[in-house]
Amino acid sequence: MTETPRAGRPLKVLAAMSGGVDSAVAAARAAEAGHDVTGVHLALSANPQSFRTGARGCCTVEDSRDARRAADVIGIPFYVWDLAERFRQDVVEDFIAEYEAGRTPNPCLRCNEKIKFAALLDRALALGFDAVCTGHYASVVTTPDGTRELHRSADLAKDQSYVLGVLDQRQLAHAMFPLGDTGATKPEIRAEAERRGLAVAAKPDSHDICFIADGDTQGFLAGHLGTAEGDIVDEDGATVGTHSGAYGFTIGQRRGLRIGRPAPDGKPRYVLDISPVDNTVTVGPAEALDVLALTAIRPRWCGAAPTGPGAYTAQLRAHGGEVPVTAEPTGDGLRVRFTEPVRGVAPGQAVVLYDGPRVVGSATIATTERAAAAGRR
Known part of the structure; x- marks a missing residue:
């Protein structure tokens, strides 16, 4: 069965409200269940205009306003907490450093680990809250011996357990995911939001990296790491093209290689390896992956x-x-x-x-x- 921390009595819950529909409905469900809910929006940029625009549901000024309006409709207190410096250090700088080292990070996973269930949870517990509530699609299950387990969402199409796999037993003991075990589809969540009078009911989902405003990851990295021309080579070491920074590639990438001539067999080539030491990108056939x-x-x-x-x-x-x-x-x-x-x-x-x-x-x-x-x- 799915339970919340200290089940059996109303909890003091801090609901992380991104400004999107999922977190708004999660907060509303927690309040409807009788918990003492306070909404909080995380300000993750010292300059919010540098983050994504267009009401995508994560980190912009209008997201903060949407979250506040949702909290007003639900009837819960609402605050904005500034975690911009912590986010910059633990997520943005980690993202840049990983790409510079030739690796491919997942910033959402790092944000869950370092921000939502570390910095936010630690502050919540210090203030006397029992749990942090989010709009993630996953479930916390309590076993007969009291151990907390993280399970996939009942709606596998929306399951987000992958990006929550960094949560340890202590964090799971204070995590609440009201959307995770209902089996409700995203259209049903939107319909529920509309019934509750939440203006975010039709707001688009967030898919891009929140701190890359225009979605141009390569341009973002170039702005922080500069350009550095290097060779694109095949498996035999022969140069088949050039690039302006090895950090702009990921293993398995096919598009955007800008290779001047086709492979001898005419088949597409893919990125096989990235070497930041000599700034070389190696390409080859799909089967080599x-x-x-x-x-x-x-x-x-x-x-x-x-x-x-x-x-x-x-x-x-x-x-x-x-x-x-x-x-x-x-x-x-x-x-x-x-x-x-x-x-x-x-x-x-x-x-x-x-x-x-x-x-x-x-x-x-x-x-x-x-x-x-x-x-x-």
Whole structure:
């Protein structure tokens, strides 16, 4: 069953309200359930106009206003908390540093770990709140022995457990996801918002990176890291093109390579490797992307850590499917082997392990073992 912290009595709940429809309905449901709810919008930029515009539901000035209007309709107190400096250090600077090192980070996952369920939760607990409520589609389940587990949302099409896989047992004990176990689809959530009189009912979802206003990730990185011309080479080391910064590429990328001549077999080429040391990008055929295994670092367990090898499924990106794996903790890391080769696996991404609907934990991919390399040995 799904429970909230200290179930059985009304809770003092801090509802993180982004200005979007999901967090507004989540706050309304928490209040309707009888909890003492206070809404808070996180100001994540010292200059909000530099963040995304167009009422996308996350970090702009108009998002703050939308959140305030929703709180007024729900009838709960509302505040704006300035976490801009913490967000800059823990999310934006981490994002830039990861790309500079040739890795592919997930800033939403980092925001959940460092901001919403660290900085925000710590402040909430210090102020006497019992739980932080968000509009994420996931469920917290309490087992008979009192352990908290993170489970997938009942609506798998909207499931966001992947970006919450960094939450530990303490954080889960103070997390509330009112949308996660209802099975309501997004159209049904919007219809509920309209019935409640929430003006955000028809507001578009947020999909882009909130701190890149125009959606141009490569331009954003160039503005912070500068340009640095380098070579694009094939698997044999022959130069087939040039680039203005290796940080602008990700493993598995096909578009935007600007390669002057086609591959000998005429097939598309993909980014296979990124070397920040010599500023080189290596490209090759799709089959060269096949990955048999990976090692990951900084594991975060949603409950008790596994004590040995086990069979799980793994998700490798926020909107990706599950694949069967065997996984085993290795001291301060994790070793994962795929039952069948997978593609598009990049260092810096998170690998999240599942046991059925339960999230076992998450770790950051450090290295991969390619099928092509294994075949050459």
